[in-house]
């Protein structure tokens with residue numbers, strides 16, 4: 783291992799491995815990892831919610847099940863303003879398909895839901 787050429791190749795190979803690992807970690811692959819919340823119920827019974835909230839629920843169902851189970855947000859223990867932080871975090875993920883307008887509607891639903899629904 784005295785030739786510099788060998789060292790240069792070793793450094794390049796390790797460098798590539800690091801780059802590949804970092805890009806894999808950053809990809810939206812939430813479906814691969816399973817969160818405990820994924821195993822809970824995957825719907826909310828919104829039949830007693832105000833009509834406006836039932837509308838927002840449809841948006842939530844559609845937008846928040848793209849990268850992971852709908853059960854994940856449904857069984858998370860966030861409440862009130864915590865949701866704002868999380869929905870915005872999800873919006874910033876590549877390919878989320880979320881806009882500030884839909885994000886606000888989803889936040890309104892999730893905040894309302896966290897006030898009325900009992901979770902075990």
Ligand code: HEC
Nearest residue numbers: 810812845846848849854855858869872875876877878888
């Ligand atoms: C672009 C893909 C994508 C979309 C769309 C998305 N999520 Fe996520 N979500 C993720 C990923 C990836 C994780 C794994 C944790 C992380 O990377 O933050 C995650 C994790 C979560 C978690 C668990 C966070 C924790 O730390 O316990 C919640 C709750 C959540 N998402 C809610 C939502 C809601 C609500 C929506 C709809 C507004 C949504 N997600 C839409 C990618 C997405």
